[in-house]
Amino acid sequence: MQVNRLFEMVYMLIEKKKVTAREFADYFEVSMRTIYRDVEVLSAAGIPIYTEKGKSGGICLLSNYVIQKSVLSENDQINVLSSLQGMKALNVPEVEPVLRKLAVLFEKNNADWIDVDFSNWGSGLEEQEKFNHLKNAILKYQRIRFDYYSSYGEATTRTIEPLKLLFKGQAWYLYGFCLSKAEDRFFKVSRIRNLEVLAEYFVRETPPQVDFELFKRIPQEFLLVLKIEASMAFRVYDEFDQQAIEKQADDSFIVSVRLPEDGWIEGYLLSYGDAVEVMEPLWLREQIRKKLVNSLKKYV
Known part of the structure; x- marks a missing residue:
């Protein structure tokens, strides 16, 4: 990701004093045009970066430049590290070295206080x-x-x-x-x-x-109203927003939610077995009824 590449470029220049655009491009596996665009971004951000032409030219920083951690407040430093911790969930390999370097710069303990896994159970x-x-x-x-x-x-x-x-x-x-x-x-x-x-x-x-809004165009949304038995409380609270849930006197739930009109909804509702009843819309209630009737025919 660009922010990681920019941090890494600055650290490499501080360490090596001069790096060619080709060396950067090969290291980050991007085009030289992308590297020169990154140089412009760093320059616009106030980093004293410049290019030297000629056989021994390259990309350089002013010799007395150091990263001033005081530019960021204590809370800013914590927020930056926390954001990078969250990005580790995306399996971006460039995040880990940047996280370590910033933790050292900010003199913060790089504690893994958050773990996020967006993958599905069993995904290979x-x-x-x-x-x-x-x-x-x-x-x-x-x-x-x-x-x-x-x-x-x-x-x-x-x-x-x-x-x-x-x-x-x-x-x-x-x-x-x-x-x-x-x-x-x-x-x-x-x-x-x-x-x-x-x-x-x-x-x-x-x-x-x-x-x-593109999500709403593909496909169209509709209002889904369900009655779900108390035995499925764990799924109700896991899968629906609190505002969509209305608990009944018998501990069952009325759930009202707007969803995209998509083929997955029927299979999702059937996964509740006999613990769910479609109240609205009537066309979906009828579709579920027909599926259950056809399924029953295979067992009688």
Whole structure:
């Protein structure tokens, strides 16, 4: 990630005094254009960085430059370290060395006080590699190609200019520009298969803030009202916001929540067995009834 690369560049320059753009590019596995863009970012941030031309040229810092930890307050230092601790959950290998160096600089004990794991139970190495390939493609501005399965099991091959990974609603999504549809799209990472990082590069600005309204367009939302028995209290409190839950006199729950109209919802509700009743909408109640009737026919 760029912030880690910028910190590492400054530390390398403090240690080595001069580093060529090619050396930086090879070390970070990025293009020289990216390195020069990083130099501009550091310069704009007030770091006294400059370039020397010629055979013995390179990227340098003013000889008397040191990182002043006093620029950040005590709380700022703690927040920076805490943020990097959280980023370790994304399995970004560059975070750990930066975290150690900043902990030394700030004279703070690098205590692992938080652990976050976004992976699914039982997810294997293949899923972790997929995430790393997506991350690298985003950082290096490389196009990707993959087979994508909709909620109805329909497969299409997509070529994407990946821009961001987002975590929303207990799932990872890839946000990027779809060349097939010629527009920005979200793709659920768990439905991506046969991912291939292409040797094709693109130039596109990464939006500082993603328009989450796109989630509402794909697909449309509806109001779901459920009655769930008390025996499923652990799932109710795990899977729904407190504001959506209304506990009844018999200890059952009425849950009202807006969800995207997607094929996964039927399987999700059936996972509750006979402990759930769909109150609204009526069309979904009827779909669940038909599925249960068809399922029963296989056992009688």
